[in-house]
Amino acid sequence: MKFSEFNFHRDIAKGVKIAGFKEPSPIQKMAIPIIEEGKDLVGQAHTGTGKTAAFGLPMMDKLARGEIERALVITPTRELATQVSDELYHLGRFAGIRTLTVYGGVGYGRQIALIHKGVQIVVATPGRLKDLYRKGKIDVFNPEIVVLDEADEMLDMGFLEEIKEIFEYIPQNRQTLLFSATMPEPIKELANHILYNPEFISVIGEEDTTNNVIDQRYYVINENQRDEAIVKLLETEDTNKCIIFCRMKREVDRLTEHLQALGFNTAGLHGDLEQQDREVIIKAYRRGETKVMVATDVAARGIDVKDVTHVFNYHIPFDPQSYVHRIGRTGRAGKSGQAITLVTTEEFRELQRIQKEVGAQMRLATIRGGEGLDAANLEYLADQIRALPVHKDAQKVIDYMGDMDKMLMLEKLVSVLLDQEEQTTGSQIGFDQKRVDEMLESFESEQKVTRNNNRRKKRR
DNA sequence: AAAAAAT
Structure with a gap:
């Protein structure tokens, strides 16, 4: 299927071509005809599926044909509003x-002045839009199409009340489109409230970014090793x-200064x-002038930047949902991505909760050349091994290895065991004695280095 | 408790 089959107004078709x-x-194929027909729509889709053009093109087609005069798009964050606005400008110019x-x-x-002058599309965040309507500053702006973009994110951010108020100022005689990656109960309720007899479409699963293209790893470190670990990983x-x-x-602010001082862009x-x-x-980041962006969750949602190869979680997020949004900044447009999370033993339960709640597939890994950084807590590793079905054999190995210097060895064992556990589903796992011997041998040689490093640290 | 979003 081609875009020409939609028979857009020639100026819109030109924008699409350029x-x-x-x-x-997929979402464009499904959504565009429905929107052109004038029906309300609930679309379940992630960012990066071509959602903006899916609602933007038919909307601007109607504007170009003079079928409607005004349209409104509401997004959860300012950055997303700018992004959507830019894309619409380019397609519709x-x-x-x-x-x-x-x-x-x-x-x-x-x-206010521009709205009174007669803009056709307003892309807005909830707070300021509500403010303007409430103050009666934009009574003239009566959109015939309203798009709620990333509705579940607005819910997460506590904008539901604002959204409901905004809809009180908008004429009932309108076409309403709601997009959301997930459909929790409050969103369904909202949809019932503001949409009329909507069509439902979903493209979830066709591009499941959480598990397929993003390689998710976590590293166990001590609280005071975060900077060291990040630097090592960047290197x-x-x-x-x-x-x-x-x-x-x-x-x-602190980490940015630290990395800048070390010469990172x-x-x-x-x-x-x-x-x-x-x-x-x-903008500078988008253009690739800066390579490393240190950010709060302000950047977790919606932002679409090309060629982000790695997402690092310096700290795990407060909200499990946030983890999904954060790692979704990489592995976009069919490319693969790396998601790396630093975690202390104290945070491990929280990490498990994230894995469980959002179905994230993370694996334990080691930092190359990061002796003394990984798995710095023997107790944690011992617990990990004890929790495995091989428990008895594992205990033998732990006893055999004895002291704290052997944590690197333990950590490697855990990796191997976790891998094995994944591969052999359901069956009992035993130690591969040959593998253990090999590792013990290689450990002997690394042991001295590790021990010396540890001593040096303690003295400081 | 954090950050986001109106001021």
Whole structure:
């Protein structure tokens, strides 16, 4: 199937052609005819499926034909609003579609003036939009199509009340489209409330980014080894662009400075920065002028940057859902990606919760050349081994190895065991004695180095 | 408790 079969207005078709679009994606094939028909729609889809064009093209087609005069798109974050707005501008520029982005952190005057001047598409975040409607500043903006983008994210971020209020200001006589990656109960309820007799489409599963293309690893470290581990990983991994996620803004600032001091091409991003600065930083990152972005969860959702090879979780996120969104910044557009999480033994339960709750497939790994960094806690590793079906044999090995210096050895054993456990489903696992002997041998040679390193650290 | 989003 080709885009020409949709019979878009010639100026819209030109935008599609210049953008280099050839074959419509699954969601575009399904959504475009429904939207053209004027029906309400619930679309279940992740970012990166071609969602923006799926609603943007039929919407702008109707604008170009003069069938409608105004459309509204609501997105959860400012960055996403900018991104959607840019894409719509590029697709619709030959039809002269006037698009405006509306969000907080910038002046009111320009936004209000442009709306009164007659923009056709407003892409907005909930807070400022609600503010403008409530103050009666944009009574004139009565959209005939309304798109709720990433509705579940808005729910997660607590915008549901804002959304409901916004819909009180919008005429009932409209076409409403709701997109969401997941369909929790409150979203279904919202859909019932604001949509009329909608069609449902879903493209979940066709591009399951959580498990297929993203290789997910975790490293066990001590709390004070996070910086050291990140630096080592940046040095040893084959990275192009990468994102390091922290939990707190001041952590972002500190780590950014630290990495910059070490000569990494790094920028920090969080919500306390001026909106203008945020955009400059993202643009530079998009262009590849900065390679390492250190960020809070402000960058976890929706942002679509090409060629992000690695996502690092400096800390595991507070919210398990956030893990999925974070790692979804890599492995986009059919490319593979690496998701690496640093975790202390204290956080291990939380990591398991994430694995369970979102079905993430992570494996334990070791940092190349990072002796003394990985699996620095013997107790944790011993527990891991004890939890395995081979428990009895494992205990023998632990006893045999005895002291703390052998943690590297243990860690390797755990890796092997976990691998084995994966491969042999259901059956009892025994130690591969030959493999153990091999590892013991190689360990003997590494032991001295490790011991010396540990001693040096203790003295400090 | 964090961060996001209105100020």
